[in-house]
Amino acid sequence: MKKISTVFNVVIVTLALLLCTSCEKNEDDIKSSIIEGLTIDNYPKVDGSTSTAPLNTIIACKLLGINYKWVQSHNNTQKVEPKLGNKNALTLQQQIKSSQTHQSFINLINKEADIILSARKLSSDEKAYADAAGVTLIEIPVALDAFVFIVHPDNKINSLTKKQIQDIYTGKITNWSDVGGRNEEIKPYIRNANSGSQELMESLVMKDLDIPKFPESPYELMAFTMTGAFEVVNHDKNSICYTVFYYKEHIITETPVKSVAVEGIYPDKETISNNSYPYVAEVYAVIRSDLDKLSMAYKVYEWLQTEAGKKAIEESGYVPY
Numbered sequence: 001m002k003k004i005s006t007v008f009n010v011v012i013v014t015l016a017l018l019l020c021t022s023c024e025k026n027e028d029d030i031k032s033s034i035i036e037g038l039t040i041d042n043y044p045k046v047d048g049s050t051s052t053a054p055l056n057t058i059i060a061c062k063l064l065g066i067n068y069k070w071v072q073s074h075n076n077t078q079k080v081e082p083k084l085g086n087k088n089a090l091t092l093q094q095q096i097k098s099s100q101t102h103q104s105f106i107n108l109i110n111k112e113a114d115i116i117l118s119a120r121k122l123s124s125d126e127k128a129y130a131d132a133a134g135v136t137l138i139e140i141p142v143a144l145d146a147f148v149f150i151v152h153p154d155n156k157i158n159s160l161t162k163k164q165i166q167d168i169y170t171g172k173i174t175n176w177s178d179v180g181g182r183n184e185e186i187k188p189y190i191r192n193a194n195s196g197s198q199e200l201m202e203s204l205v206m207k208d209l210d211i212p213k214f215p216e217s218p219y220e221l222m223a224f225t226m227t228g229a230f231e232v233v234n235h236d237k238n239s240i241c242y243t244v245f246y247y248k249e250h251i252i253t254e255t256p257v258k259s260v261a262v263e264g265i266y267p268d269k270e271t272i273s274n275n276s277y278p279y280v281a282e283v284y285a286v287i288r289s290d291l292d293k294l295s296m297a298y299k300v301y302e303w304l305q306t307e308a309g310k311k312a313i314e315e316s317g318y319v320p321y
Contacts, residue, residue, distance in 0.1 A: 030088060032063045035299045040088055044297035046096045047104035047113035049196045050226045052246040052283060055316040056117055058097050062312040072123055075227045076254045083127035101196035103196040108286060109135045109230050116296035118284045119145060119196040119244055136289040142304050143318035146245035146267045147200045150257040152237045157181045159261035162278060168240065169211050176238065187242035189221045201242055204279050230255040244281065245272065250317040273319050283318065
């Protein structure tokens with residue numbers, strides 16, 4: 001019995017040492033078994049749109065073999081948090097940023113980021129900035145999202161046509177009763193210039209139509225952040241604004257708003273996947289054309305186009321491209 005007990009104790013100690021070694025490795029020497037040579041220390045400098053922040057973190061966790069969880073953040077939002085010790089958590093946080101769409105493009109052009117995930121393509125003024133810097137970018141779609149319109153939960157309007165939306169934002173329709181709602185003035189909020197949402201509004205919805213901009217106009221109502229769009233709609237029963245499907249469904253919390261169907265088609269994963277919803281939007285992985293093809297950034301860029309990459313994108317809640 002004593003001999004058995006001694007052997008048992010040896011086994012327990014050995015297992016404990018192995019576990020400790022494993023923990024130590026996870027804390028101090030995290031590296032990818034998917035991309036050879038990729039570690040937490042040489043992970044690419046990543047940036048992107050506000051809505052792609054969870055995806056960027058999940059991609060890193062998948063490549064580095066790190067567990068993660070969704071946690072409640074500030075401003076009624078939730079985020080993805082890697083399960084790491086303080087040192088490595090800080091390292092990864094420094095590598096993965098969310099500077100919003102416009103600034104992330106600028107950072108990529110200025111070589112302050114190696115790869116970005118963007119809710120839209122390069123805008124005309126960003127292209128001019130890149131041209132002036134002698135930089136060209138490569139954009140590939142990696143996921144599908146949707147551009148959605150949100151109203152207060154008490155608004156009885158459930159669907160709008162594309163023409164009605166255009167008419168609301170050009171001032172031709174100014175009262176909810178004109179589209180089947182109550183007799184109240186419509187408060188059409190817009191987003192700030194160069195934001196991902198505003199660029200999508202102009203390219204997908206308004207096309208060659210201009211949104212009026214003059215001091216006495218209600219169209220000067222503006223939401224300056226993604227969360228701001230939800231806050232103004234939640235507090236103003238006569239408002240309408242816009243955002244992207246992923247942010248509404250996966251990031252914002254405890255700020256009730258209602259998505260409006262367009263042409264009778266409600267935005268959800270099925271209508272996004274089959275492209276029946278009128279305003280499906282692509283999410284892009286973007287790099288500089290001169291990025292070293294042997295760099296870790298380029299290898300991550302390539303991995304996003306593989307089946308494994310598509311599974312990570314789907315796990316994040318996006319519809320893979």
